[in-house]
Amino acid sequence: MSTPAEFLATLVGGPGDAAVAERLHQRLAAAASGEGLLDLAYRELSTPIGPLLLVASPVGLVRVAFARQGHDDELTRLASLVSPRMLHAPRLLDGTARQLDEYFEGRRQRFELALDLRLARGFRRQVVELLAGVGYGTTVTYTSLAAASGHPRAVRAVGTACATNPLPVVLPCHRVLRSDGSLGGYAGGQEAKAALLDLEAGRGAPPAPQGAGMVRAERPRSPRQAGNGRP
């Protein structure tokens, strides 16, 4: 005679169960969002610089993370830092994903997104807010950004603020270089930083049909030379 578990096996994991689970999950995300119970919604987006994790609160986009930062670890961190009321809810981030797709296709130079900057505090927040003013295809240095923040000697703190930018790509810390023209660090890796700068300079990416009036700064050094550090 079969064990009770074997006897009941047809009730566990039937063929249509994955579709039912998916439907129920979508329904839960929609209801939770509608009732104001969803504090964080997330999805992944594949991009030329690897999969990005996008996380939004009801206020706006709250976190963009690179694959090398570990998406699961990041979600766990946000659950304790912001709220554990968090669901995979790609539809709630469709608009954000579309704008990022357009950016990576070279068809968008400005993001029109509501942002939630709660993960950046104090001076770091001041710095990442300044990043919004660094235009597409242009670059600044950590030194000039420190000067713009009103703390010209806080170059190292500006570097830390950029390194901990909660919204990379959207708030363009990739447009901040070292004074010697080398790339400097990047949470997504130097290759990703170089790829973004190449994209914005119209190198190795589809040409941008919009915003033809914008002045593009040439990046002073190629990514292969970057990081060697000029004496």
Place this chain on the structure above:
Amino acid sequence: MSLPPFEQVVATYGSAVLRVCRARAGAHEAEDAWSETFLAALRAYPRLRPDSDLRAWLLTIAHRKSIDSARASGRAHPGGTAAPEACQADNGPPGPEPELWEAVRRLPPRQRDAVAYHYLADLPYAQVAALVGTTEAAARRAAADGIASLRSGLGREVLA
């Protein structure tokens, strides 16, 4: 230690809770019960102690929801019988399901719940007992009786 993202709770326990709901109601009602359970769980989640037993917690919510909805349908149908499966048409027909589901739903409630919580949702007998308000031995006996009844019931149908 802190609470994991709620997504992990849904991913880990969603199917067990759905099986418990299906043991009590047809496909559409079961999906409604599942949704109500997880929405209520999400509402309460930030106040949950991080070391809580999530499976037992969710099944407790599902159990209370089922009692509430049984009361509500008892009021709606003064005869006290459960509502007929009224919402079959609202979302297209449910897929074919094993007759065994129907047989589980026809069990006496104590046997049905013991079978569902222990065998379909992996809850230990001690916690099944706490949930339905009985002793561990009684829960174990109810599940065994339920399984025996299901086996003989199916046997009869095959012979008939």
